[in-house]
Amino acid sequence: MRTTHSLSYPCELSRFVVGSIPLGAIHMFWWRLSFSDQGLSKPKISINEEMESISKRFQELDVCGKITLKSKLREIAYLDVNSMSAPSEKVKT
Numbered sequence: 246m247r248t249t250h251s252l253s254y255p256c257e258l259s260r261f262v263v264g265s266i267p268l269g270a271i272h273m274f275w276w277r278l279s280f281s282d283q284g285l286s287k288p289k290i291s292i293n294e295e296m297e298s299i300s301k302r303f304q305e306l307d308v309c310g311k312i313t314l315k316s317k318l319r320e321i322a323y324l325d326v327n328s329m330s331a332p333s334e335k336v337k338t
Contacts, residue, residue, distance in 0.1 A: 252271065
């Protein structure tokens with residue numbers, strides 16, 4: 246920790262009273278470390294555009310393409326169900 250992050254060892258920090266480690270014992274880089282929440286707690290992530298694109302593409306495909314696209318969406322939607330199975334016999338390597 247000392248060479249990679251310029252931090253003191255925990256055994257060295259244990260001599261200080263809990264919660265009152267002087268800044269001189271810590272490298273200057275870590276003084277500026279901030280744990281504030283900068284609006285990251287509620288990310289605005291949406292898949293509406295992607296779902297509309299998939300729906301449009303589904304309507305344009307032929308029957309075979311629709312079946313393929315539907316099977317791929319099922320793999321995403323139902324992670325516990327897939328087409329993979331264990332090998333019938335152990336493979337010698």
